[in-house]
Amino acid sequence: MPLLASAAEANTKSESFYVANRQPLAPSAFIKLPIGSIKPKGWLRHQLELEADGMTGHLEEISKWCKFEDSAWASSDGQGKFGWEELPYWLKGYGDLGYVLNDERIIKEARKWIDAV
Numbered sequence: 001m002p003l004l005a006s007a008a009e010a011n012t013k014s015e016s017f018y019v020a021n022r023q024p025l026a027p028s029a030f031i032k033l034p035i036g037s038i039k040p041k042g043w044l045r046h047q048l049e050l051e052a053d054g055m056t057g058h059l060e061e062i063s064k065w066c067k068f069e070d071s072a073w074a075s076s077d078g079q080g081k082f083g084w085e086e087l088p089y090w091l092k093g094y095g096d097l098g099y100v101l102n103d104e105r106i107i108k109e110a111r112k113w114i115d116a117v
Contacts, residue, residue: 017034040100045101048101051097052097052098052103052106056097066087066090073117087113091110091113091114094110095107095111
């Protein structure tokens with residue numbers, strides 16, 4: 001499968017771009033590829049577009065803990081509502097979704113949150 005990169009392969013080469021486990025740790029089964037290395041196509045891209053058009057892509061419109069103006073996460077002093085872990089969990093996936101799809105709306109919205117935090 002061409003999308004998977006084996007860490008074992010990287011460990012046998014002198015690759016400065018990929019960090020691998022050192023002894024005594026077991027070699028990692030896979031390595032993390034640089035951002036933009038893989039572009040979704042076909043059914044996978046369709047599923048990601050459905051996600052962007054669905055609840056994940058519009059959570060700010062429907063979730064009480066995802067309101068930027070009142071969020072403790074967007075406040076410089078940490079004061080505000082809903083300073084719990086829901087927002088960063090959503091934001092990580094939301095931002096990744098925007099960059100994978102190259103969706104400017106999602107990227108802009110995610111950057112707003114990231115820059116505030």
